[in-house]
Amino acid sequence: xxxxxxxxxxxxxxxxxxxxxxxxxxxxxxxxxxxxxxxxxxxxxxxxxxxxxxxxxxxxxxxxxxxxxxxxxxxxxxxxxxxxxxxxxxxxxxxxxxxxxxxxxxxxxxxxxxxxxxxxxxxxxxxxxxxxxxxxxxxxxxxxxxxxxxxxxxxxxxxxxxxxxxxxxxxxxxxxxxxxxxxxxxxxxxxxxxxxxxxxxxxxxxxxxxxxxxxxxxxxxxxxxxxxxxxxxxxxxxxxxxxxxxxxxxxxxx
Amino acid sequence: xxxxxxxxxxxxxxxxxxxxxxxxxxxxxxxxxxxxxxxxxxxxxxxxxxxxxxxxxxxxxxxxxxxxxxxxxxxxxxxxxxxxxxxxxxxxxxxxxxxxxxxxxxxxxxxxxxxxxxxxxxxxxxxxxxxxxxxxxxxxxxxxxxxxxxxxxxxxxxxxxxxxxxxxxxxxxxxxxxxxxxxxxxxxxxxxxxxxxxxxxxxxxxxxxxxxxxxxxxxxxxxxxxxxxxxxxxxxxxxxxxxxxxxxxxxxxxxxxxxxxxxxxxxxxxxxxxxxxxxxxxxxxxxxxxxxxxxxxxxxxxxxxxxxxxxxxxxxxxxxxxxxxxxxxxxxxxxxxxxxxxxxxxxx
Numbered sequence: 001x002x003x004x005x006x007x008x009x010x011x012x013x014x015x016x017x018x019x020x021x022x023x024x025x026x027x028x029x030x031x032x033x034x035x036x037x038x039x040x041x042x043x044x045x046x047x048x049x050x051x052x053x054x055x056x057x058x059x060x061x062x063x064x065x066x067x068x069x070x071x072x073x074x075x076x077x078x079x080x081x082x083x084x085x086x087x088x089x090x091x092x093x094x095x096x097x098x099x100x101x102x103x104x105x106x107x108x109x110x111x112x113x114x115x116x117x118x119x120x121x122x123x124x125x126x127x128x129x130x131x132x133x134x135x136x137x138x139x140x141x142x143x144x145x146x147x148x149x150x151x152x153x154x155x156x157x158x159x160x161x162x163x164x165x166x167x168x169x170x171x172x173x174x175x176x177x178x179x180x181x182x183x184x185x186x187x188x189x190x191x192x193x194x195x196x197x198x199x200x201x202x203x204x205x206x207x208x209x210x211x212x213x214x215x216x217x218x219x220x221x222x223x224x225x226x227x228x229x230x231x232x233x234x235x236x237x238x239x240x241x242x243x244x245x246x247x248x249x250x251x252x253x254x
Numbered sequence: 255x256x257x258x259x260x261x262x263x264x265x266x267x268x269x270x271x272x273x274x275x276x277x278x279x280x281x282x283x284x285x286x287x288x289x290x291x292x293x294x295x296x297x298x299x300x301x302x303x304x305x306x307x308x309x310x311x312x313x314x315x316x317x318x319x320x321x322x323x324x325x326x327x328x329x330x331x332x333x334x335x336x337x338x339x340x341x342x343x344x345x346x347x348x349x350x351x352x353x354x355x356x357x358x359x360x361x362x363x364x365x366x367x368x369x370x371x372x373x374x375x376x377x378x379x380x381x382x383x384x385x386x387x388x389x390x391x392x393x394x395x396x397x398x399x400x401x402x403x404x405x406x407x408x409x410x411x412x413x414x415x416x417x418x419x420x421x422x423x424x425x426x427x428x429x430x431x432x433x434x435x436x437x438x439x440x441x442x443x444x445x446x447x448x449x450x451x452x453x454x455x456x457x458x459x460x461x462x463x464x465x466x467x468x469x470x471x472x473x474x475x476x477x478x479x480x481x482x483x484x485x486x487x488x489x490x491x492x493x494x495x496x497x498x499x500x501x502x503x504x505x506x507x508x509x510x511x512x513x514x515x516x517x518x519x520x521x522x523x524x525x526x527x528x529x530x531x532x533x534x535x536x537x538x539x540x541x542x543x544x545x546x547x548x549x550x551x552x553x554x555x556x557x558x559x560x561x562x563x564x565x566x567x568x569x570x571x572x573x574x575x576x577x578x579x580x581x582x583x584x585x586x587x588x589x590x591x592x593x594x595x596x597x598x599x600x601x602x
Contacts, residue, residue: 204472204475204477204478204479205477205478205479206479207479207482207557208557208558208559209472209473209475209478209479209556209557209558209559209560210472210558210559210560211472
């Protein structure tokens with residue numbers, strides 16, 4: 001049960017294709033899930049991560065109350081945001097060593113895209129940090145992550161409240177588009193500064209005969225959202241129908 | 255299996271009677287009322303269900319026990335012309351492995367009524383077509399960059415020529431490599447498997463064409479920087495490239511000679527008189543070893559990072575293939591030489 005829940009959970013902020021879904025069904029029956037030591041570790045990890053994102057949430061609220069304005073709240077939570085979002089890299093490791101039965105590729109893709117946004121865009125282009133779009137994705141991520149990590153924790157302990165399960169498979173309907181808009185607007189806002197400064201760009205001639213245009217790269221990243229976003233979103237809607245309707249049926253029988 | 259055997263023997267004993275006339279005399283015509291004499295075979299019944307929906311797609315009531323899966327696929331096509339044989343995957347279990355075309359119905363673990371599950375593999379395309387498009391693309395694309403056609407490097411460079419000799423040499427090597435591959439596809443390779451899914455061609459072409467364009471862009475760039483160690487580096491790289499190309503060709507010829515035309519037999523490849531094939535002593539897939547070597551040579555020659563990346567990606571992919579091939583050799587041949595590794599001697 002824990003393993004199955006964990007699988008579904010990692011796909012949370014939206015990943016997973018049909019193949020991963022199928023693996024989840026058969027995998028949970030065959031594998032018993034992580035061992036006791038791994039479970040203990042995973043519980044600690046997920047508790048810490050839940051707490052971390054709660055710190056960010058509280059930080060946001062306190063800063064808002066203190067300032068009376070929602071502009072530039074990023075600076076008040078910059079450090080914990082960087083720390084805990086980077087800490088999500090461990091999730092890739094969990095999948096790689098097999099204590100979480102999700103696809104390594106998919107998890108890496110999700111985590112890396114966020115780490116990229118935090119470090120290579122928001123951290124690197126100081127000018128965008130005061131943009132409201134940053135706040136848009138930060139709020140979306142914060143709520144998503146608090147629910148996702150607590151979902152994990154409770155699942156591992158085999159006591160998953162229905163409310164958390166419901167929230168996990170419902171709030172994304174609003175939060176996911178919100179996060180994506182925030183991310184896209186932030187990258188868009190960074191473009192002129194990247195072009196101006198030539199940030200992370202390599203130009204010819206050089207002895208490796210290679211060049212890199214970070215400006216063009218960011219545009220490519222933005223374009224890549226077009227095919228990926230709808231796919232993940234509808235996958236989650238599908239998951240939602242599967243997970244939530246299944247539970248209701250179960251309840252009737254009990 | 256047991257059941258089918260016993261049924262067959264019963265049918266046979268019943269059927270034996272009328273076939274041989276008494277005393278060798280021509281057998282008298284049986285009266286019309288008696289059932290038509292049946293041939294001494296039992297026919298199998300085969301039903302084909304959709305693997306996903308379990309819907310009955312086709313029922314074949316008279317299938318010879320010796321029928322192969324390929325023949326059943328042909329029969330199935332008659333009622334469902336949209337699924338030509340290469341598109342079909344037939345299995346005993348809806349989620350199990352696909353049956354091979356050579357599998358014989360009689361030898362499968364089924365009763366006299368076999369239930370097969372069908373899955374549509376999607377549109378198929380022949381390997382030869384895929385290979386030709388995959389390889390013709392890079393050849394052509396590279397030349398576009400080499401000749402600096404307009405809209406790539408800026409107007410003033412249109413149709414100019416690089417002042418570095420190594421750029422011209424690289425163009426010769428690159429073109430040679432892909433022409434060699436095209437000719438090998440047409441005249442050397444024998445494909446055991448006829449087709450692959452159509453979408454593969456898009457995937458493979460994006461990979462080959464995209465990388466070719468990326469590499470060609472930098473190598474033929476007006477701001478190209480020639481190799482750090484000059485002519486010495488180029489000569490060494492050319493030597494590696496040529497040796498590996500010859501090696502790769504030798505292996506392809508050796509593999510061709512291993513498999514007679516039209517057959518699907520598999521044998522252990524061994525070194526021949528050609529010294530380039532002696533690598534078979536140490537690895538299962540020396541053709542990949544040589545292929546990777548060629549690209550490393552090309553990377554050293556051009557001193558271009560994208561070429562090195564292409565070599566790395568290619569190496570990763572070829573290692574996966576080589577491991578698969580190596581495993582199937584080990585599974586198939588008990589006396590497989592233990593010294594061999596998949597792709598890199600003693601290592602990998």
